Ligand code: ATP
């Protein structure tokens with residue numbers, strides 16, 4: 278039997294370059310080797326979109342399209358919607374009995390999100406439950422591998438702990454202990470130079486952005502704030518334009534030359550950005566074209582999701598039954 282992958286996205290917006298290098302690339306690469314499940318975690322989206330929940334269903338379709346446009350093959354991979362697999366919530370309720378409040382609040386990603394999204398103490402119970410629901414997302418199909426960005430590593434540790442706890446109390450090996458796989462760049466910075474490109478922080482280049490949008494965004498990018506004139510020596514470290522060159526420009530010699538010229542005040546920010554724009558265009562235009570084709574048949578996209586959700590549900594029902602029987606929530 279093939280080993281399984283579970284990974285996915287929160288449909289709080291369309292997918293961006295950060296998603297690609299953090300996880301999408303690995304999904305596509307590994308879909309032949311692993312039986313792959315991609316979750317569109319719509320319930321999780323409510324943590325961000327609680328005031329505009331009607332947007333979630335639209336984003337769910339968009340995120341499915343993004344996954345297909347980068348090369349996820351629906352004949353091999355199961356793309357499913359979390360809320361169509363209610364067994365996940367039952368599993369999460371069981372898991373929540375094994376996690377203390379203190380443990381959740383020590384989770385560095387929870388702490389970071391509270392700061393980054395300026396949540397103060399306005400976050401919901403659902404928000405701090407996020408890692409528990411996520412454990413259920415992953416374990417409902419008994420995944421062995423979870424390709425994600427760096428911000429998810431702490432959550433995955435929580436999933437692994439839950440899997441071990443349930444295995445221990447049931448004296449069984451119901452769950453594999455899932456491994457984490459971080460992508461080529463685990464945390465792509467935002468256009469504003471902030472640590473993480475994020476769909477909810479307004480600092481992203483989306484896979485669906487038009488050529489004009491990409492150009493506008495690149496030309497306005499944050500570079501080196503200490504550099505006033507093109508003849509001033511520039512800094513590479515912390516300069517998102519060069520981080521993107523490192524990740525997306527296949528011509529490594531060109532990147533090395535540009536860096537040297539930049540550090541010696543021999544190339545302008547505009548020139549380095551122009552090059553980046555071209556590099557991103559080469560990367561994005563085939564994705565954009567596939568996206569446009571896919572968007573024309575939303576009925577087909579819905580079919581793919583419904584099929585994927587049926588499959589995920591079948592597997593989750595089996596898992597849940599097994600857990601309930603072993604844990605004593607069954608009188609038969
Ligand atoms: P939100 O701000 O709503 O949480 P997000 O941009 O973080 O949105 P998610 O749907 O939460 O997106 O993340 C989906 C996957 O993409 C996760 O595996 C996450 O680690 C990864 N990811 C998200 N942003 C980045 C990034 N900037 N660099 C690398 N990976 C990323």
Ligand code: MG
Pocket residue numbers: 287
């Ligand atoms: Mg996120």
